[in-house]
Amino acid sequence: xxxxxxxxxxxxxxxxxxxxxxxxxxxxxxxxxxxxxxxxxxxxxxxxxxxxxxxxxxxxxxxxxxxxxxxxxxxxxxxxxxxxxxxxxxxxxxxxxxxxxxxxxxxxxxxxxxxxxxxxxxxxxxxxxxxxxxxxxxxxxxxxxxxxxxxxxxxxxxxxxxxxxxxxxxxxxxxxxxxxxxxxxxxxxxxxxxxxxxxxxxxxxxxxxxxxxxxxxxxxxxxxxxxxxxxxxxxxxxxxxxxxxxxxxxxxxxxxxxxxxxxxxxxxxxxxxxxxxxxxxxxxxxxxxxxxxxxxxxxxxxxxxxxxxxxxxxxxxxxxxxxxxxxxxxxxxxxxxxxxxxxxxxxxxxxxxxxx
Amino acid sequence: xxxxxxxxxxxxxxxxxxxxxxxxxxxxxxxxxxxxxxxxxxxxxxxxxxxxxxxxxxxxxxxxxxxxxxxxxxxxxxxxxxxxxxxxxxxxxxxxxxxxxxxxxxxxxxxxxxxxxxxxxxxxxxxxxxxxxxxxxxxxxxxxxxxxxxxxxxxxxxxxxxxxxxxxxxxxxxxxxxxxxxxxxxxxxxxxxxxxxxxxxxxxxxxxxxxxxxxxxxxxxxxxxxxxxxxxxxxxxxxxxxxxxxxxxxxxxxxxxxxxxxxxxxxxxxxxxxxxxxxxxxxxxxxxxxxxxxxxxxxxxxxxxxxxxxxxxxxxxxxxxxxxxxxxxxxxxxxxxxxxxxxxxxxxxxxxxxxxxxxxxxxxxxxxxxxxxxxxxxxxxxxxxxxxxxxxxxxxxxxxxxxxxxxxxxxxxxxxxxxxxxxxxxxxxxxxxxxxxxxxxxxxxxxxx
Numbered sequence: 001x002x003x004x005x006x007x008x009x010x011x012x013x014x015x016x017x018x019x020x021x022x023x024x025x026x027x028x029x030x031x032x033x034x035x036x037x038x039x040x041x042x043x044x045x046x047x048x049x050x051x052x053x054x055x056x057x058x059x060x061x062x063x064x065x066x067x068x069x070x071x072x073x074x075x076x077x078x079x080x081x082x083x084x085x086x087x088x089x090x091x092x093x094x095x096x097x098x099x100x101x102x103x104x105x106x107x108x109x110x111x112x113x114x115x116x117x118x119x120x121x122x123x124x125x126x127x128x129x130x131x132x133x134x135x136x137x138x139x140x141x142x143x144x145x146x147x148x149x150x151x152x153x154x155x156x157x158x159x160x161x162x163x164x165x166x167x168x169x170x171x172x173x174x175x176x177x178x179x180x181x182x183x184x185x186x187x188x189x190x191x192x193x194x195x196x197x198x199x200x201x202x203x204x205x206x207x208x209x210x211x212x213x214x215x216x217x218x219x220x221x222x223x224x225x226x227x228x229x230x231x232x233x234x235x236x237x238x239x240x241x242x243x244x245x246x247x248x249x250x251x252x253x254x255x256x257x258x259x260x261x262x263x264x265x266x267x268x269x270x271x272x273x274x275x276x277x278x279x280x281x282x283x284x285x286x287x288x289x290x291x292x293x294x295x296x297x298x299x300x301x302x303x304x305x306x307x308x309x310x311x312x313x314x315x316x317x318x319x320x321x322x323x324x325x326x327x328x329x330x331x332x333x334x335x336x337x338x339x340x341x342x343x344x345x346x347x348x349x350x351x352x353x354x355x356x
Numbered sequence: 357x358x359x360x361x362x363x364x365x366x367x368x369x370x371x372x373x374x375x376x377x378x379x380x381x382x383x384x385x386x387x388x389x390x391x392x393x394x395x396x397x398x399x400x401x402x403x404x405x406x407x408x409x410x411x412x413x414x415x416x417x418x419x420x421x422x423x424x425x426x427x428x429x430x431x432x433x434x435x436x437x438x439x440x441x442x443x444x445x446x447x448x449x450x451x452x453x454x455x456x457x458x459x460x461x462x463x464x465x466x467x468x469x470x471x472x473x474x475x476x477x478x479x480x481x482x483x484x485x486x487x488x489x490x491x492x493x494x495x496x497x498x499x500x501x502x503x504x505x506x507x508x509x510x511x512x513x514x515x516x517x518x519x520x521x522x523x524x525x526x527x528x529x530x531x532x533x534x535x536x537x538x539x540x541x542x543x544x545x546x547x548x549x550x551x552x553x554x555x556x557x558x559x560x561x562x563x564x565x566x567x568x569x570x571x572x573x574x575x576x577x578x579x580x581x582x583x584x585x586x587x588x589x590x591x592x593x594x595x596x597x598x599x600x601x602x603x604x605x606x607x608x609x610x611x612x613x614x615x616x617x618x619x620x621x622x623x624x625x626x627x628x629x630x631x632x633x634x635x636x637x638x639x640x641x642x643x644x645x646x647x648x649x650x651x652x653x654x655x656x657x658x659x660x661x662x663x664x665x666x667x668x669x670x671x672x673x674x675x676x677x678x679x680x681x682x683x684x685x686x687x688x689x690x691x692x693x694x695x696x697x698x699x700x701x702x703x704x705x706x707x708x709x710x711x712x713x714x715x716x717x718x719x720x721x722x723x724x725x726x727x728x729x730x731x732x733x734x735x736x737x738x739x740x741x742x743x744x745x746x747x748x749x750x751x752x753x754x755x756x757x758x759x760x761x762x763x764x765x766x767x768x769x770x771x772x773x774x775x776x777x778x779x780x781x782x783x784x785x786x787x788x789x790x791x792x793x794x795x796x797x798x799x800x801x802x803x804x805x
Binding site: 162166167168170171201204205207208209210212213216217218220221222223298301302305306307308318321324325328329331334335337338341342345346349350353 | 367371372374375377378379381382383386425428429531532613614616617618619620621622625626628629630633635636735739742743746747757758761762764769773776777780781784
């Protein structure tokens with residue numbers, strides 16, 4: 001029975017991975033064959049060219065579905081064409097068109113590319129950063145109470161504050177100094193209950209605003225003009241939840257018998273970090289990664305839906321569904337957007353669940 | 357325990373104040389506020405440019421001369437009056453100052469800009485000249501400034517341009533200096549306003565913010581409050597009823613995972629279109645189309661009287677997230693209690709009745725497990741779901757926050773950030789306290805029946 005279950009789980013994992021690879025392939029490679037504002041092949045001046053945009057070529061092999069990419073607005077295409085409509089010279093609109101006459105299928109392919117790229121980049125960065133910081137908060141308990149690390153940290157923060165003009169960062173070294181003197185004064189026995197207490201308060205401080213609200217606040221004040229900025233904003237919001245988990249997992253390792261024995265044996269700091277904390281928790285990272293990527297994809301879509309993501313002329317899945325809210329007659333906008341998000345997120349959740 | 361609780365509550369003050377300060381800083385110093393809508397200057401008429409300039413001074417800003425905090429860190433060559441300038445004039449001013457390196461000249465220039473913006477009677481810029489004024493102030497080099505000043509023939513800029521050209525020995529200033537702003541700073545202004553020590557803060561449309569927050573919260577509570585106990589009870593009952601039937605539990609788990617793969621905004625938009633739009637047959641007429649514009653409806657009772665049917669669909673959508681959350685918590689707890697522990701088997705072996713085991717033993721475990729999510733639940737009840745309010749046009753607190761952010765209504769946004777931060781932290785502390793109470797200090801409460 002157990003063997004059967006394991007086999008079933010493995011099969012589900014492989015099919016989820018296969019499905020995901022298929023989506024990636026269609027979005028990244030297949031988009032050129034299915035939809036694009038160029039010809040698949042064209043014979044110009046006696047030579048064959050791939051992905052040629054020149055309309056004056058002698059012989060043209062168009063892309064399979066529609067001669068438009070996500071952002072192309074062509075006066076020949078009417079808005080709100082239902083799925084399967086055909087526009088002469090442009091092609092067949094497999095999933096219809098939106099309010100500006102942009103092809104929805106092309107929007108899904110190109111918007112999907114952006115969602116996947118943002119999801120992977122922001123997801124991986126968040127997990128890396130969050131895990132490193134989370135483990136560090138455990139590791140720091142085994143460092144001397146005030147070592148050169150703190151001075152180095154203070155110097156880096158002060159330098160950052162001056163370069164970026166975020167002078168409020170200077171309050172952090174100030175806070176660390178106050179903490180140090182509190183720890184030495186004897187008062188902390190009741191008020192300051194150790195490093196862990198402070199780290200918990202620090203993470204609580206970071207999570208004092210709900211994720212989405214913080215994301216919206218950052219988006220409005222920074223102004224997202226580039227996907228890179230969006231990725232950084234999402235990382236800034238998502239990493240604390242990863243850090244909390246890493247801290248909990250790291251604490252389980254340091255609470256175990258073998259770790260205590262290793263301490264008694266006098267292991268070095270480097271071995272403690274790599275061979276104990278990292279080596280014993282890295283399997284969680286692989287299980288967490290797909291879940292965080294799925295979460296990031298959903299966050300990005302939500303932000304775009306609210307009009308706070310990438311600029312309005314850039315098509316994303318969220319912005320397409322946002323259009324559907326205002327035009328309830330165009331059901332294909334919401335159905336295709338929703339299906340795409342489901343196909344994108346469901347395998348990730350499955351992979352994460354099985355790995356967990 | 358009471359001592360620790362006291363310190364936790366005490367920590368709310370610095371956390372809230374620092375989050376608040378950071379928010380003020382973000383609103384006034386981040387890149388989005390430093391870029392101006394240049395299309396109004398390039399394409400708009402004189403009136404457009406004038407109203408743009410006026411809006412700089414008569415928006416929600418507490419006036420000129422305001423740094424962000426009680427003290428500021430400024431580059432050595434910049435005069436303190438630099439802080440009085442609107443955010444997007446600061447960047448070119450800073451570049452110009454870096455070239456001129458004479459604090460006195462730059463101070464005169466900053467004061468001239470502020471006087472012009474304040475419609476000072478001595479100001480030299482008159483109607484029809486605001487386009488020139490904006491172009492001049494956007495100059496970021498001496499050459500550019502001199503060229504524009506001579507074009508516009510305004511007296512002060514011409515004198516300044518001459519002085520700038522005559523600077524031969526650039527002053528040596530320290531790289532940075534601290535400037536004391538006193539109480540005349542943005543943080544102090546907003547904080548005293550929120551705490552009610554000043555005249556009441558108003559939204560951009562002139563409404564009293566405190567009243568608006570209370571009104572919005574009524575709307576939010578109207579669709580969130582009834583949902584949580586119903587969902588909690590149904591999931592609690594469902595898991596306890598089927599705790600020994602894996603098939604049912606797994607099936608329900610799979611259904612919820614399918615739902616979880618759709619973000620809330622997708623489900624809510626789908627529901628709006630296919631259950632309330634009245635466009636696609638009888639199914640789409642199942643719920644009334646959400647229209648909540650009815651002035652004078654205030655208080656939860658009045659809201660239910662007028663809009664209960666319309667609120668049913670938002671309630672249904674809102675219930676999905678807590679359903680998934682409670683189910684997952686209960687399921688994991690049940691698995692850990694029933695499958696990974698020897699105690700339950702022993703209890704059954706001793707002859708504990710199924711009823712006692714189910715409701716008094718397992719039930720208490722589930723109850724305590726749900727407490728760890730009390731903070732999230734409290735926050736979601738009080739703040740609602742921004743997405744649902746946005747899609748169904750409910751004038752709740754989440755929508756209020758969204759609109760104030762979109763309209764760049766800084767006062768309302770800061771007020772709401774303050775409120776949300778307080779709610780979130782109070783929820784965290786209460787959650788920890790309840791877990792401590794039921795698990796540590798009163799562990800005997802989970803007795804064996």
